[in-house]
Amino acid sequence: MSYVYVKSKTIMSAISERRSPSLNKNKVSLVSCESYDRVKVDEAVEEAFELLGGPESIVEPSSRVFIKANALLPSTPEKCVTTHPEVVRAVVKQVMRVTKKVTIGDCPGGGNASPYLKRVYSRTGLESVAADTGAILNFDTSVREVTVKEGSQLKSITISNSMAQSDVLISLPKFKTHELVGITAAIKNLYGAVPGMTKFAYHSRFNNADDFANLLVDVCIAAAPKFHLVDAIESMQGEGPRQGEKILTGFIAAGQNPFAIDFLLMMLIGKDYHANRALHFAIERGLFSGRSEDIVVVGENPKNLSVSDFRLPLGKEQSAPVPEFLMKKFAKLLTAKPIVSPGICTGCGKCVEICPESAISMEKGHARIKSERCIRCYCCHEICEFDAVSLSKPTLLRLARHFGF
Numbered sequence: 074m075s076y077v078y079v080k081s082k083t084i085m086s087a088i089s090e091r092r093s094p095s096l097n098k099n100k101v102s103l104v105s106c107e108s109y110d111r112v113k114v115d116e117a118v119e120e121a122f123e124l125l126g127g128p129e130s131i132v133e134p135s136s137r138v139f140i141k142a143n144a145l146l147p148s149t150p151e152k153c154v155t156t157h158p159e160v161v162r163a164v165v166k167q168v169m170r171v172t173k174k175v176t177i178g179d180c181p182g183g184g185n186a187s188p189y190l191k192r193v194y195s196r197t198g199l200e201s202v203a204a205d206t207g208a209i210l211n212f213d214t215s216v217r218e219v220t221v222k223e224g225s226q227l228k229s230i231t232i233s234n235s236m237a238q239s240d241v242l243i244s245l246p247k248f249k250t251h252e253l254v255g256i257t258a259a260i261k262n263l264y265g266a267v268p269g270m271t272k273f274a275y276h277s278r279f280n281n282a283d284d285f286a287n288l289l290v291d292v293c294i295a296a297a298p299k300f301h302l303v304d305a306i307e308s309m310q311g312e313g314p315r316q317g318e319k320i321l322t323g324f325i326a327a328g329q330n331p332f333a334i335d336f337l338l339m340m341l342i343g344k345d346y347h348a349n350r351a352l353h354f355a356i357e358r359g360l361f362s363g364r365s366e367d368i369v370v371v372g373e374n375p376k377n378l379s380v381s382d383f384r385l386p387l388g389k390e391q392s393a394p395v396p397e398f399l400m401k402k403f404a405k406l407l408t409a410k411p412i413v414s415p416g417i418c419t420g421c422g423k424c425v426e427i428c429p430e431s432a433i434s435m436e437k438g439h440a441r442i443k444s445e446r447c448i449r450c451y452c453c454h455e456i457c458e459f460d461a462v463s464l465s466k467p468t469l470l471r472l473a474r475h476f477g478f
């Protein structure tokens with residue numbers, strides 16, 4: 074790994090740097106943290122902030138702050154699907170050193186209806202964080218159109234009004250793999266700024282992985298977060314973002330530049346940045362250099378936190394994507410296919426509600442996918458809280474990987 078590494082600072086030296094006018098936007102703080110013990114997370118999050126100049130360098134006493142966690146669905150923290158509530162709590166505590174006007178929330182995958190939102194907040198632990206800290210939980214589901222001049226897929230994007238109208242948006246991603254776009258971290262977490270069913274409409278419109286990954290970059294720009302702090306204490310590898318395997322990665326990474334953060338994360342797990350498709354397009358679009366030496370890491374030496382044998386989803390395991398000519402010709406034969414297990418499906422109907430192509434119907438009390446209509450967006454796999462949707466890996470993809478395509 075080659076990057077500029079600045080040794081861990083004392084809080085005093087961090088404070089003197091805070092007064093420096095030249096805050097390096099490519100600076101990423103990296104702090105070791107191996108458990109969700111409240112005291113340890115508090116210390117790690119405080120250090121991650123202080124290494125970058127403290128919360129005062131991000132928010133002002135008059136700022137209205139929205140803290141956007143990953144609250145994909147009503148999942149409990151130990152499942153490793155959502156941002157751990159201890160991380161959210163520690164960030165709220167830091168921000169509240171400067172301003173008490175703090176709202177926390179997300180636009181979950183299963184929609185924005187109030188009872189569903191309440192269940193998501195309760196199961197993910199965000200409700201308790203709000204009750205303990207005095208932060209407000211967001212139930213405002215109004216939306217706003219945001220213009221993105223540099224947008225590649227869209228020049229105008231619908232995002233949550235509460236996030237858009239906050240003075241400072243802080244994003245708290247969970248570090249996970251993602252079947253469609255490789256990785257969900259700093260860039261992808263902002264897709265949660267897109268409300269309810271609009272998410273699925275975008276999936277339908279940008280219905281191949283690369284168009285969608287490019288859209289993620291547009292959304293990240295539209296949401297304009299000022300700060301990102303990634304919960305990579307426990308991360309998810311393999312079949313993320315829902316049914317992967319938990320892995321102790323043991324760190325927190327924070328900073329202002331989502332592209333620099335995602336780039337560093339890819340280096341830490343020893344994978345080529347192309348495997349994070351949104352990052353690939355951000356670099357292709359000149360939003361980040363793609364040069365490790367342009368990242369200034371402060372805090373822990375990255376060499377001490379590198380993760381070996383991190384498993385990406387099968388389709389993203391190698392550095393180069395499947396060549397475009399193969400994808401065009403054999404798209405369905407080269408992508409995983411969602412399958413419902415009738416024995417596990419409860420018939421809740423959530424997947425029917427959100428499928429952007431109306432490819433799912435209820436038959437005899439269970440969901441059934443019409444394969445010919447399916448665009449392989451994996452929204453059903455992502456939102457089924459009962460793990461009833463699995464992904465069947467096609468033989469042709471395995472063969473293509475085996476022969477090095």
Ligand code: SF4
Pocket residue numbers: 413417418419420421422423424425439440456457458459460461462
């Ligand atoms: S597959 Fe999952 S989301 Fe769809 S109806 Fe069955 S349990 Fe509900």
Ligand code: SF4
Pocket residue numbers: 411427428429430431432433442446447448449450451452453454
């Ligand atoms: S069936 Fe699942 S993967 Fe296919 S289009 Fe519908 S939500 Fe997407």
